[in-house]
Amino acid sequence: MDALETARVALVVGFTLLGLFFTFVSMTGVLRLPDVYSRAHTASQADTLGAGFGLAAVALTIGWEAAGVKSVLLLFFIFVTNPTAAHAIARAAFEEGTVPWTEGDERR
Amino acid sequence: MxxxxxxxxxxxxxxxxxxxxxxxxxxxxxxxxxxxxxxxxxxxxxxxxxxxxxxxxxxxxxxxxxxxxxxxxxxxxxxxxxxxxxxxxxxxxxxxxxxxxxxxxxxxxxxxxxxxxxxxxxxxxxxxxxxxxxxxxxxxxxxxxxxxxxxxxxxxxxxxxxxxxxxxxxxxxxxxxxAPVTRPTRRERLRSEATGKRFVAMFGFSLAFYLVLGDPFYWFDWVTGIATAAIVSITLSRVSIDAEPAIPRTPMRVFRGLIYVPILLFEIVKANVEVARVILDPRLPIEPTMNRMRVIVGSGLPLMTLANSITLTPGTLTVRARDSDLYVHSLIPASRDGLFDGSLERWTRFVYYGRSSARLPTPRERDDCAILQGPDATEELPIAAADGGTSSADGGGSSAAADSAVASGDEKRADRGKREAAEVADE
Incomplete structure (x- = not known):
């Protein structure tokens, strides 16, 4: 029982760190990447794995209770809404006629 | 007349x-x-x-x-x-x-x-x-x-x-x-028949969702849940459910969708690691291109599932769906190759049509994909046509202003900056 508890805490810590890592990567990407389209890639990354691991850690901490189930549901909704939002941003840029950055273009 | x-x-x-x-x-x-x-x-x-x-x-x-x-x-x-x-x-x-x-x-x-x-x-x-x-x-x-x-x-x-x-x-x-024909009264009966199944599906779904959020062992939650689900399904069952639920098909799709979730998660993690490596690399070795891929999935829900799965996978982003053509922006060649291998397309077909339909040649083999930018480009980017040449007519000033706004780091702000730039250009 104690070993199980330790494993759970270790998993929670691991998931939180992973979530932090991917959120950090996503933030770095938003700052470093050259244009709307490529930034939309990483902006959605923060949601998928950053929030994903974060919510997994929450669910593990709370355990099999109503709130834990809700965090899984939250994850589901994030996975549905996040690509929709990223698509909306990219599509808006495309409709505006923004040409995607390619190698050799100036950074914008 | x-x-x-x-x-x-x-x-x-x-x-x-x-x-x-x-x-x-x-x-x-x-x-x-x-x-x-x-x-x-x-x-x-x-x-x-x-x-x-x-x-x-x-x-x-x-x-x-x-x-x-x-x-x-x-x-x-x-x-x-x-x-x-x-x-x-x-x-x-x-x-x-x-x-x-x-x-x-x-x-x-x-x-x-x-x-x-x-x-x-x-x-x-x-x-x-x-x-x-x-x-x-x-x-x-x-x-x-x-x-x-x-x-x-x-x-x-x-x-x-x-x-x-x-x-x-x-x-x-x-x-x-x-034709100046109007709906005969027969319509009512047909429609209510059609909405019956939708109503049941919507009612069951909303009640299940309500009970998951509440307590399924408490009678009061059942009472409020049934009332809520009834209101939801009366008002929304015609709007929310596009296709008629059918008994062997719909549960099978849900079941196969559940199989698809862990596979999609695995793809997401794999692609995330690849993209994270590129982003953290000091040289930032990205090669973004716009691509076109003609997909063989039905319109509506299957197409949406595929487009959203593509967007969820880091490194690929669905920008536009024009009929069966998906315009997908890819960040690195690896993610583009993964896209053209069509595994997500096959999985989407698996979810909606079953295993036998999932076997189909990759978009690359079907010659249903094209790169629209960069040295390997085989087709023109459809942006100039879609834009109607207005951005060039507005002059370079507005797009330059918009570009500098984009550099400030946040898409929303960039969008706003762009709109302001457009307004300035209009004056």
Whole structure:
């Protein structure tokens, strides 16, 4: 029982760190990447794995209770809404006629 | 109004003078004055449509009425045969009605022939443009010059296609008329039958969701849950559920969707690691390109699932879905190659159509993909055309201002900056 508890805490810590890592990567990407389209890639990354691991850690901490189930549901909704939002941003840029950055273009 | 006189009940004569070219009295079969194409669907107004088409054809001397049903499926889909035979039955029924109307015609039976045809089953049709293309090809092949539309004609989903269809048809040489038919009372019964299943599905789903959030072992949550679910399904069951739930199919799709979730998660993690490595690399070795991929999944929900899965996977981002063409932005060549390998497309087909349909060649093998930018580009980026050249007419100033706004790091801010830049340019 104690070993199980330790494993759970270790998993929670691991998931939180992973979530932090991917959120950090996503933030770095938003700052470093050259244009709307490529930034939309990483902006959605923060949601998928950053929030994903974060919510997994929450669910593990709370355990099999109503709130834990809700965090899984939250994850589901994030996975549905996040690509929709990223698509909306990219599509808006495309409709505006923004040409995607390619190698050799100036950074914008 | 370009044909029969007694139909001025508010229909708009978009057909113009086209009908006058056909001599109204020349009923002789030796001098056919063209055909009338009537797209049919099992709409509640189908009976009235057929009657109207017969009357119009007789009065205006059309030699043939082409009753065509446009397949919204693709032969090869698992239920294609069922749907094709259902469509054939609708066509047979419409033909029988048309013939009986011709027989009952006042006076002599007009010399109008009825032709029926199921068209478009060899490819997926997505938007109005696809439908019009198929219709126009058929009309040309059979020497027909007029299309008669049913106001209730909704070949995809439950959104009406009438206006987009009329618009797309106005770009062809065909003349278009909308039949002034109204819904018969029969409609009510058919609709309530149709919404019954939707209602049950919606009710069950909302109640289950409510009980997951609440406590399924507490009677009060059942009472409030049933009340809430009833309100939700009364108001939204027609809106939220696009396709009719069917008993073996819908649960199977949900089940296969559950199988798909861990696979998608694995793909996401894998792609995330690849993209994270690129982003954290000090040299930032990205090679973003826009790509086009023609996908073989049905329109509506399957296409949305695929497009959203592509976007969820880091490194690929669906920018635009134009009929069956997905415009996908890719960040690094590896993610582009993964996209062209089509594993997500196969999985989407697995979820919606079952395992046997998932076996299909990759988009690369089918030659259904193209790179639109960079040194390997094989096609032009459709942006200049879509833009209508306005951005270049506005001058470089606005886009430069927008670009500098983008560099400030946040898409929302960039969007706003862009709008401001556009306003400045307008002044």
């Amino acid at each position: 370009w044909w029969v006189a007694d139909t001025d009940a508010g229909s708009d004569p978009t057909g113009g003078e086209a009908g006058d070219s056909g001599d109204p009295e020349s009923d002789s079969p030796s001098a056919p004055t063209g055909g009338l194409v009537v797209p049919v669907e099992p709409t509640p107004t189908l009976r009235a449509m057929v009657a109207y088409a017969v009357e119009a054809a007789a009065d205006n001397g059309f030699s043939t009425i082409h009753l065509v049903e446009i397949a919204s499926w693709r032969s090869g889909d698992p239920d294609a045969d069922d749907r094709a035979s259902a469509a054939e039955r609708v066509l047979e029924r419409a033909e029988a009605w048309a013939n009986s109307d011709l027989d009952d015609f006042d006076g002599e039976r007009p010399s109008v022939t009825i032709a029926t045809k199921l068209i478009g089953a060899d490819e997926y049709l997505f938007g109005p443009d696809d439908y019009v293309q198929v219709l126009a090809a058929y009309a040309e092949e059979h020497g027909a010059d007029t299309v008669l539309l049913d106001p209730e004609y909704t070949p995809v989903g439950n959104t009406t296609l009438l206006q987009p269809l009329e618009f797309a048809l106005s770009n062809t040489s065909l003349s278009v008329e909308t």
